[in-house]
Amino acid sequence: MKQLVSYHKALCDETRLRIIALLAEQELCVCNITAVLSLPQSTVSRHLAVLRGAGLVEDRRHGTWMWYSLAPIWHGSQTTFLWSLLTDLRQQEQVQRDRALLSLSCAPATQEASCLSTQELQEGDV
Incomplete structure (x- = not known):
C-alpha cells in the first residue's frame, strides 16, 4: 500500500509531471x-x-553525466494509468512548450551531453 501511495503522491506535482512528460520522450x-x-x-x-x-x-551514470529515464515498470493498472496520463500531458500547452525547448537543448543520450543554458534556449541562439 505504501508503494502505491508513494507512486501517486509523486505524480501530484506540476514540476514532476513535466519531468515525466520529458522523460517519456527520451x-x-x-x-x-x-x-x-x-x-x-x-x-x-x-x-x-x-x-x-x-x-x-x-x-x-555515464562518465560525469547522470542520465534519467522512465523506469521500465509497471504492473497492469499502473501501466494503463501512466499511458493515459502521458496522453493527457502531451495535450497540455506547457508540456508542448517543454518538448519544443527539449528539441533545441539536448543531444542524444548516445553522445556527450550538450547542455544549453536557459537563456540560450529562450533567445534561440542555437
Whole structure:
C-alpha cells in the first residue's frame, strides 16, 4: 500500500509531471531538464529523487553525466494509468512548450551531453 501511495503522491506535482512528460520522450541528463524547466539544478534533482523513490524514474551514470529515464515498470493498472496520463500531458500547452525547448537543448543520450543554458534556449541562439 505504501508503494502505491508513494507512486501517486509523486505524480501530484506540476514540476514532476513535466519531468515525466520529458522523460517519456527520451533519456535526459539533469542539465537538459534544468534548462527546459528553467529551474535550479538542486530543485530538479530533488524532484527526480521523489520520482526515483516512487519507482517511476531510474538513473545511470555515464562518465560525469547522470542520465534519467522512465523506469521500465509497471504492473497492469499502473501501466494503463501512466499511458493515459502521458496522453493527457502531451495535450497540455506547457508540456508542448517543454518538448519544443527539449528539441533545441539536448543531444542524444548516445553522445556527450550538450547542455544549453536557459537563456540560450529562450533567445534561440542555437
